[in-house]
Amino acid sequence: MTDLLTLSGVHTHIGRYHILQGIDLVVPQGQTTMLLGRNGAGKTTTLRTIMGLWQASSGEINLAGERIESRATPDIARRGVGYVPESMAVFSDLTVKENLVLAARDGPLDDTQLDWIFGFFPALRRFWLSRAGSLSGGQKQMLSIARAIIEPRKLLLIDEPTKGLAPAIVMALIECLKDIKRKGATILLVEQNFFAARELGDSVLVMDNGTIVHRGGMAALAADVPLQERLLGLSLEAHQ
Amino acid sequence: MMILSGDPPRSRVLTLILVVIILALAATPFLFPGAKALNVAAKICVFAALVASYDLLLGYTGTVSFAHTMFYGIGSYAIAIALYAMGPNWAAVATGIVVGLPLAALLALAIGLFSLRVAAIFFAMITLAVASAFQVLASQLSWLTGGEDGRSFQLPELLRPGTVLISKSLFGFEINGRTLTYYLVFAVSALMILGLLRVVNSPFGRVLQAIRENRFRAEALGFRTVFHLTYANCLAALVAASAGILNALWLRYAGPDTSLSFSIMLDILLMVVIGGMGTIYGAIIGATIFILAQNYLQSLMGVAAKAASEAGLPLLPGLLHPDRWLLWLGLLFIASVYFFPTGVVGRLRGGGGDKKAAAPH
Numbered sequence: 001m002t003d004l005l006t007l008s009g010v011h012t013h014i015g016r017y018h019i020l021q022g023i024d025l026v027v028p029q030g031q032t033t034m035l036l037g038r039n040g041a042g043k044t045t046t047l048r049t050i051m052g053l054w055q056a057s058s059g060e061i062n063l064a065g066e067r068i069e070s071r072a073t074p075d076i077a078r079r080g081v082g083y084v085p086e087s088m089a090v091f092s093d094l095t096v097k098e099n100l101v102l103a104a105r106d107g108p109l110d111d112t113q114l115d116w117i118f119g120f121f122p123a124l125r126r127f128w129l130s131r132a133g134s135l136s137g138g139q140k141q142m143l144s145i146a147r148a149i150i151e152p153r154k155l156l157l158i159d160e161p162t163k164g165l166a167p168a169i170v171m172a173l174i175e176c177l178k179d180i181k182r183k184g185a186t187i188l189l190v191e192q193n194f195f196a197a198r199e200l201g202d203s204v205l206v207m208d209n210g211t212i213v214h215r216g217g218m219a220a221l222a223a224d225v226p227l228q229e230r231l232l233g234l235s236l237e238a239h240q
Numbered sequence: 241m242m243i244l245s246g247d248p249p250r251s252r253v254l255t256l257i258l259v260v261i262i263l264a265l266a267a268t269p270f271l272f273p274g275a276k277a278l279n280v281a282a283k284i285c286v287f288a289a290l291v292a293s294y295d296l297l298l299g300y301t302g303t304v305s306f307a308h309t310m311f312y313g314i315g316s317y318a319i320a321i322a323l324y325a326m327g328p329n330w331a332a333v334a335t336g337i338v339v340g341l342p343l344a345a346l347l348a349l350a351i352g353l354f355s356l357r358v359a360a361i362f363f364a365m366i367t368l369a370v371a372s373a374f375q376v377l378a379s380q381l382s383w384l385t386g387g388e389d390g391r392s393f394q395l396p397e398l399l400r401p402g403t404v405l406i407s408k409s410l411f412g413f414e415i416n417g418r419t420l421t422y423y424l425v426f427a428v429s430a431l432m433i434l435g436l437l438r439v440v441n442s443p444f445g446r447v448l449q450a451i452r453e454n455r456f457r458a459e460a461l462g463f464r465t466v467f468h469l470t471y472a473n474c475l476a477a478l479v480a481a482s483a484g485i486l487n488a489l490w491l492r493y494a495g496p497d498t499s500l501s502f503s504i505m506l507d508i509l510l511m512v513v514i515g516g517m518g519t520i521y522g523a524i525i526g527a528t529i530f531i532l533a534q535n536y537l538q539s540l541m542g543v544a545a546k547a548a549s550e551a552g553l554p555l556l557p558g559l560l561h562p563d564r565w566l567l568w569l570g571l572l573f574i575a576s577v578y579f580f581p582t583g584v585v586g587r588l589r590g591g592g593g594d595k596k597a598a599a600p601h
Contacts, residue, residue, distance in 0.1 A: 051460055053456055053459075053460065072459070072464075073456070073459040073460055074459050074462050074463055074464045074465070077459070077460055077461055077462035078462045083460045085457070085460070089454070089457055091449065091450045091453050091454070091457070092453065093449055093452075093453055094446060094449060094450065098446050101443070101446065102443075102446055102447065102450055102461060103461055105461065105462055105463070147461075
């Protein structure tokens with residue numbers, strides 16, 4: 001299995017803060033890699049650094065064999081990286097349709113792809129011509145995900161998609177992401193919800209203080225409660 | 241609907257107001273005799289286009305530029321200098337257009353590429369600096385621009401007031417070169433506003449709106465925002481320069497006070513805010529309200545003060561004295577911003593949740 005994304009010794013500074021302190025990770029092609037860790041561990045900064053929204057101060061980022069750490073965000077996006085930021089990042093002044101047309105970069109919307117998305121998120125069909133700003137939190141998150149998958153992407157970077165959502169919507173989201181996986185997508189998924197991580201992850205990376213402190217199979221971590229407590233529980237206690 | 245690029249006013253009252261304004265402007269030469277009414281109408285047409293082009297920047301991309309009057313001035317001076325130097329002929333008009341428009345677009349391109357990649361405040365500061373420098377330059381290069389006096393020039397024969405196209409005996413009113421110039425101003429302004437409406441409702445316009453809301457998010461979708469913003473800046477500059485050309489043709493004059501002054505920039509900002517940002521239609525409403533108030537408030541107050549004085553009312557005649565018209569104009573603007581924070585168009589549209597037909601909830 002080839003590695004689609006590789007980070008080697010990546011450091012990121014935000015102002016005078018040294019957030020990522022030498023990240024080494026691989027995201028294998030066609031797999032879902034979970035990125036877990038407490039709040040402030042550097043998970044979101046990792047995704048933003050890959051996306052070029054924060055410039056890596058040192059280290060290498062390879063996407064499909066090409067170095068991208070010095071590239072601008074639009075170039076990285078055009079190389080097939082879809083990014084779903086946390087906090088329901090939709091364009092509120094545009095309609096649901098316009099949000100999706102924008103994500104397809106003004107190419108025609110694929111009806112089959114749309115029907116597939118509507119199958120998981122029927123609300124998007126109902127509110128097709130409504131302003132995205134008038135949607136509920138869950139619907140905004142659905143739109144945010146739909147925007148990333150409206151076109152086939154090489155790699156999806158998804159940041160806490162289940163955050164603040166009702167359980168029923170979380171289940172719909174998990175089913176959607178499972179289906180995206182079945183279609184062969186490669187995903188790097190940041191998640192705090194361990195149930196969702198167990199359902200979706202093939203492999204797992206646990207972060208703490210800007211470094212990767214554990215890497216392995218998701219199933220192995222899910223089966224090993226003491227390890228979970230040591231990695232996630234201890235980590236939480238240490239920072240309370 | 242096609243002509244409005246699928247973006248109708250979306251309010252009955254707004255539609256009615258726009259129809260009344262457009263019909264009144266179209267019929268001004270016949271409905272309102274006298275030079276003042278025609279001057280006011282021409283100024284409304286020119287400023288509606290100028291303000292709409294500023295709305296493309298401020299309302300659709302969230303970019304604050306202080307260089308808009310500079311582009312307006314480039315258009316004005318280009319046509320004035322060409323007609324002054326080459327004489328009143330159509331070749332001079334063509335030269336003014338061929339020199340003025342590309343010059344404005346090139347300057348906008350340079351400013352955009354140089355400063356739109358940095359934070360919005362730097363762009364605002366750079367445009368302020370460039371516009372100030374241009375104003376000083378126009379004043380200093382008096383051999384070319386006429387300095388503080390500006391340049392007066394003659395129009396080609398066809399556009400002169402003395403050229404009678406249809407005599408009064410035929411329809412009861414005369415159509416002369418001045419009427420033709422007015423309709424040229426009216427038609428070109430209308431075309432530019434319709435063109436801007438087409439731009440903001442195109443896929444490019446959607447990207448601009450996305451950038452306004454969150455530039456990084458738009459970049460994460462793969463849009464090179466610097467190019468989009470620069471392109472919008474160039475388009476706005478082209479329309480502003482064209483409005484400047486129309487204004488100079490109408491006034492037969494270009495000078496610092498009529499085309500470059502910062503008070504014009506302030507007027508444009510007020511018109512955008514009063515009309516409603518990010519609507520294009522707001523430019524027509526804002527320009528009409530502002531220019532009518534600027535031109536008729538003083539005389540209206542004179543009538544009101546006289547009536548109050550004749551009725552023997554205390555205090556009121558003094559408050560409504562025509563010399564205090566600027567105070568009332570200021571109060572009018574404060575009231576309009578207070579009562580219409582989203583502008584007249586935003587208020588009339590009701591800040592609606594849906595852009596077209598409501599989707600079933």
